[in-house]
Amino acid sequence: MRNKKRITQLLRSGRPKSGWVNVPPTRASTYVFKTVADWKDTRARRDLERLPSYGARGNDTGHALEDALVELEQGYRCFLFPTGQAAIAATLLAFLKPGDHLLLSDAVYEPVRNFCKHQLAGFGIEYSFYAPDGSDINSQLRPNTRVLYVEAPGTMTYDMVDLPQIAKLVAGRDLVIVADNTWGSGWLYQPLMLGADISVMATTKYVGGHSDVMMGAAVANKRTWQALQKSVVGLGQTTSPDDAFLALRGLRTMPLRLKAHGEGALKVAKWLSTRPEIRHVFFPELESDTNHELWKKYCSGSNGLVSFELQREHSRDAVERMIDALSMFGLGASWGGFESLVIPADLASTRVLSDWSQRGVVVRLHIGLEDSDDLIEDLDQAFKTLHL
Template sequence: MTDPRRPDPDTLSVQTRLTRSGKSPAYAGGSAVNPPLVRASTVLFRDTAEQREMRERRGSERIFSYGARGTPTSFALEDAVSELEGAYRTRLFPTGLAAIGMMLLCYLKPGDHVLMSDSVYEPARKLSEAFLAPYGIECSFMAADGSDAAAKLRPNTRLVYAECPGSLVYEMCDLPALAALAHGHGALLAADNTWGSGLQYRPLALGADISVMAATKYLSGHSDVMMGTVATTKACWQPLAERCDAFGMTVSPDDAWLVLRGMRTLSARLQLHQRHALEVARWLQARPEVTAVYCPALPEHPGHALWQRDCRGTNGLLSFELAQGTAPAAVDRFVDGLRLFGLGASWGGYESLVTPTNLRAARSVTDWSAHGPILRLHIGLEDPADLTADLDGGFAAMAG
């Protein structure tokens, strides 16, 4: 049926027709494997009644009503992450750090206290100093394994925030026990799940209320997009949704499409990352220059039993420690002597990376002053024999 409100194209000038043609192509056939890439700021409605209805419903429903509230492409990614995490719903953010910051903003107010694990992503520490403290939100730190959490809860603690396995050296904590402790105190439990990707670790299933991930890492898998996600239980969803809408938090549909594409191969990629990383880890354990290898999948790791209980595998991350007293210049020679490992931050792509760490700056509860230099590796999809040969060259350069 012809819409009487639509003008007859034959009566319009070519300039006007150019602005209106090709918007809704008609075609017969099946559907594409992947969802279409929908870019939109303005969203049009049939009439004022529909516009009014959509605006009334979008506070409680996911409605395609304006680009800042998401598009069908970002909605598809939200659904995929929610399924992966076992969440009620998910919200997307421009970066992983943006996801952390907005999560804190959504669930804390002036006068509240947040208890963070000593192993959180280091920029989250800086966020607590630069943002939370000036706005009257208290922050303190518990041991990375959560063993002192009960003693560090305060009457005004409203959020416990853990990263498990921990950043840099992969400390494990008993997340179900931590959830029971937080809930018994009237607080929420949030977990940074970037290491686990929702496939190898599922904080919501272990009792957490909120799960944060940097989709920049394994979900994307190709080191070419930045994004963060926050997934929640139904009980915790509304504060996140309302605050994100108020702040206009959104992501590019192009980026959402790339992350969604990367997720299709997540399981296959992680199996290779795990296999390669364990081979490299065992090789490093046999090196005389190495005093410790940090990877929760290794039986020697302090949190190995918890990893066996709560995780479904490991990934490409591992760190190793050199002898105490190893000179900074020797560490530089090792890194600069590598040819296959890229020197750069982030991880989760198909490529192998190396970066020196500073645990003394990244921890405030645990004293790392008695340890030697620690380097973090991300083991990619290259042949492990080539990677160990490259590491062997780095050790040779370090000794030289």
Template sequence: MPRDSHSPRLATRLVKGGTSTVVNGGRAVNPPVVRASTALFESMADLNDARRRRSSERLFTYGARGNPTGFALEDVVSGLEGGYRTRLFPTGLAAMTMVFLAYLRPGDHALISDCVYQPLRHFVDTFLEPWGVHVTYFRADGSDAASCMTARTRLVYVECPGSLLYELCDLPALAELAHSHGALLAADNTWGSGVQYQPLKLGADISIMAATKYLSGHSDVMMGTVTTTETAWQPLATMSDAQGVAVSPDDAYLVLRGTRTLGARLALHEKHALEVAHWLAAQPAVARVFCPALPEHPGHALWQRDCAGTNGLISFELEDVSPEAAARFVDGLSLFGIGASWGGFESLATVVNVASARTREDWRGAGPIVRLHVGLEDPRDLIDDLAHGLGAINERGD
């Protein structure tokens, strides 16, 4: 039968067919995964209009500037953080470093709390200071921050609670200090996940999270988020667009799916971790337990004032034990995986070197410190596992 002169040929039909997503009936519970580099427009006028507006509005114009799946996750994170808008980054560290690139220039000064994520210190040493930005670290509790401010300070960066030992600072007081000197306050909120802690509502201008952790919740995706107030938004958006920063829509979908159960998971992490923490605090081999929800924690009063709960992270110092014995303790655990991350469904353990992670306080005299992430396993089984490990240390006489 002769081909209709108006009917496209096979190769054209294959390219053009099946591109409509409009269907009749209901709609999916979750937004679709939109895998797209190219966005199509009805006319050159529409394309040019979108290009004019995209620096100030969130528009789907090209994959490097985000896509509808990522936009849906941005909205969830902005709601969690109580912020104006959010940008997504391939890793938590990428999100942190973008904050410094967006808001600082050579000759500026930044204050950074002593308890920040260690890879951020590596960024400071290998890029930020060689680039001409001067950095001063201040005590994790913020007690000496005022004395570290200079006329060139443009950014105060904190992690609260801090990495490894969960120190707390008075964030509203630091916000007032920063703003009185014309500086911005940025906070790493990975611990708080937007559920237990909301830095923007406490006065911060910028909040950063490693969505790799609790937002994802399943240890299978890497991502970072930065949420800001409306006033602080534009430099972040401009620098992110200039560097072509984007995330995979598949990764955005996984994190978006993880957020659906975030509240339920965190409640279990908190319940299980507190059972383990109270048990550890009663063990003769444990010198101290680091958990802001415990009354004896140095920042407990601030935790009560500013936080809505805790999570699965706890650390503890072993008493009269060598570093080698601490490593054997972790090696001997059967239910705790040995890993440096946290925030997934599983329990993890690792020995941490706090002395090398702090410069404002001297931790060289402390005993070995073990960090646990308490997962969703039955806490009674986890306690049995820890008891076996502590018993083995005692039997060896270490």
């Protein structure tokens, strides 16, 4: 997509030729062939071509969403999953076998850590972490490293890496670069254009946008899509046509929603930066953020995620009381919907390369589509409980 036409093309990508503006949900499991010859021909070609053959291999609604995401991410083939975590797990299993090594960011999504610990390690697959800014990747690579996992911006602290430089660093090695692109959702950040082989995302978040869809997606380049497809089919990964319909509908308004989320989050982040209770605000659009320059270079905007570290004098109990005092922020997992959310983070128990035990409590906000002045007013009254 050329930048000046991206939003126009997004509104038209994945559109059917039948006349419907959006593909209606195709609720079906069995596809019936006219002849044995047709059935045999489809089975012979379906590993290289996307053909209707059985519900588990997709349907018209899912295919339309896949086409739109391929165009958005500038990839080659897309596969849909019931959750973002399923997309990540199936992708990693497509390229890792016993004796291989996975190198991943220390800012990675916590369920990925758990998958490494509880599943990959049990399969005899090694894993280790590199610094969230990517500065030590070269020294952390091993001869058996087969997957380099990138998450930029990273979970909770929104760390950026120089992905094109990393791609140059590992060029010629027998490995695959997988990027978690849930933060950017293909609109704000395009890892395939920067050197990654596969972009995975939880379309539950900004693609769906209304907190009513569970889904993941992986968009692969031409070099990796066939291996990924084998993993998808072998693990029985599929998704509901109704969810695909909702995600496709949400995709059409995602640029407008992201713009509103980003503008609101920037206003809240600037306000948070003035508060004496706060030691540090994590939001890469702020010029004071250490990730600002890379964000400015590789991202086209911000979303609604803002985290902040409180001064050490504020105990976790006090911070939890402050969170309970909020009336406009729901306490819940996920993000990317229209509503504002809050959760406390525990980086001391997850990060392995840096010591967060002597840092203040970190809180993550998702700034929804409410008026940002109302959200700031709510935060202001909740902060007063820290001084009681």
